[in-house]
Amino acid sequence: MIYQGIFNILDIYLNEIDIFYDNIDKYFHKILNKFLENKSFENKSLLKEFKEIRFYLSNELINLGFDMEVVETKFSEQFLMLKESEIRSLSTPMERYEKKFAPVIYEIFLEAIVDYLVDLESLITMMNIKSKGILPIEFIMELKNLKSLLKENPDTMENLRKYVHIRENIIHKIRKNKERIERLEDLENPINKLQLIYLIFRIIDFFNLKKQIDFSHIESYLKENIDEWLVSIPLVTLKNPDLYFCGIYLADKLNVDIDREKITKFLLNLYDDNIDEFEAPIIEATDRLYYFIKSTSTIRLRLTDDQIEQLIQADKKFFEPHYLKELETSQLVVILKLFKLLGFFKQIEKEKISAIFEEIKARITPDGVRQYRDGFISLEATYYVLFCNYMKDTLDSLKEFNFLYNIVSRIYRNLEILDFNVDTNYDLVSEIFYSCESLKLLNCIETKEMIIHLANFLFPQEVVEKLLESEEISKISRSKQTAARFRHLKVNRVTGETIY
Structure with a gap:
């Protein structure tokens, strides 16, 4: 996912890349046809056939020298x-x-190309695919010139090099601490247990490592102790997610069968509490409301328009500059996101929306995005500002800001000091998660602005200039998508979820 932008850059920059794709197809068409000649799928289900072909292709890739774990991880992703x-x-x-298969196979080959460019251990693989006639001479020369x-x-x-190593370092950190992560499931305090596992799970799921961690204990806990975790806690923030939400989210992702009728009743009672306790829930209890809405969406509990209006109504006093100034940057964006999620964005007075946007702008500095006007630089705030401008379709307004340097350097700093135990710093885990989510936005939005933003940080100016002069980048500017043949994951403009 965080390579997608690099692939777009290479796809536009390298003139002979289509020949490379064609050669990959020729090779796999040939071996797949040979495989299919000796197979009869007439009496087999489509899913069984698909599984056999996936197994065959993954073995072929491993035989070509590609890393087994990389191939198996790619071939187990939701896209397939x-x-x-x-x-x-x-x-x-x-x-x-x-x-289905070809776009993922292109990705695997392109990752080897990127590894070659930064001198990682891909030489044997490159020699193998060259010996199979997959690497055309013209393409090899282009790669050598780019490497020079x-x-x-x-x-x-x-x-x-540091950017390419991010995924490897995060995965290494998780694998190295596999047993510690699994032991977190045995914590007695349900708040520590679920909040920490939720935050770590988001990172594990981001890198498609769910199958490598044993979550059986937490699955049993969720199923057998619903009364313990189906509660709302005080002081809810994005770094301190509500307990019941963590349980609902994990149960959904881990396919745990839980009492949905009980959860529905709990959420309806919680709705009443929000209305009774707050004059303007969307402003005074933004993060609490955010987790409530995400929970109703997960269990498919539909609120009426009247119920929604009760949650989002807020007097204009809450949108005065002196009031908004006291709110976190992330909270300001979540308010806008809630208006969008609930389908009421266009019905909110323009003055209120503009006031929030203006306050968000005041948090963006040359050094990064601040959580408060005079506060610290925050990767959580960075993500939400990026998402806000994506939601608003104003990403071009951020083109002068170099977010990548701050994101990459903070990932490395946080990984170095992160430890997985009962005393794990939630802020560190949260910052790593939001760093990954920011990289997802920068890579998967696939607009001219985002591609150039990545290129400015990751490639020499000569590459950037060629991109800006290319017809392909102009097409992206108009259509907001590329014609490259690898898979293109997208980001939902309202929910922020990945679209496969």
Whole structure:
């Protein structure tokens, strides 16, 4: 996911990359046809056929020298799950290869290209795929020239190298602490247990490592102790998520069967509490309301328009500059996000919306995004400001700010001091999570502004100039999507969720 922007840059910059894609297809078409000749799927289910082809292709990639864990992780991602519409429309094995497997295979090859550019251990793999006729000479020359250009710009090369290592370092940290993470499930305090596991799970899920951690204890806990975790706690913030939400979220992601009727009753009672306790819940209890709305969405509890209006009504006094100044940057964005999520954004007075936007602007500095006007630089705030401008379609207003340097450097700093135990610093885990989410936005939004933002930090100026002059970048500017053949994950403009 955090490579997608680099792939877009390479796809636009390298003139011969389509020949490279074509050669990959020729190779896999040939071996797949040979595999299918000896197979009869007539009496087998489509899913079984799909599974066999996936297993065969993954083995072929491993035989080419690609890392087994990388291949297995890629081939277990949600993108490769067949949707109902795809079962009907992709009627032949080759069609399923073209639409489902090929984009992921391109990614695996492109990651090897990136590793080669930053001198990581991919030489054997590169030699293997060259020997199979997959790497055309013209493409090899382009790669060598780009690598030379990077070597002539050591600071940029170091930026790219550190960026490429982010995923590896986070995954290494999680794997190294696998047993410690699993032991967190045995904590007695349900707040410590669920909040910490929720935050760590978000990072694990981001990198598709869920199958590598044993969550059986927490699954049992969620199912057998619903009365213990189905409660709301005080002082809810984005770093201190409400306890019941953590339980609902984890149960949903881990496919735990829980008493939905009981949860529905609890949420309806909580709705009444929010209305009774606060004059303007969306302002006075923003994060608490945010987790409430996300929970209702997860269990598909639909609120009426009248109920929603009760939650979002707020007197204009709450939108005065002196009041908004006291709110966190993240909270300001979440208020706007809630208006969007609940479908009432266009019905809110423009003056109120403008007041929030103006206050958010005041938090953006050349050094990064501050959580308060005079507060500290925050990666959580950075993510929400990026998302706010994506939601508003004003990302071009951020083009002068170099968010990447701060994001990358803080990830490394936080990873160095992060430890997984009962005393784990929630802020560190949260900052790493929001760093990853920020990188997802920068990579998956796929606009001209985002691609150039990444290129300015990761590649020499000569590459940036070529991108700006290319017809492809102009097409992206108009259509807001690229024609590159690897898969393109998107981000929902309202929820922020990944679209596969």
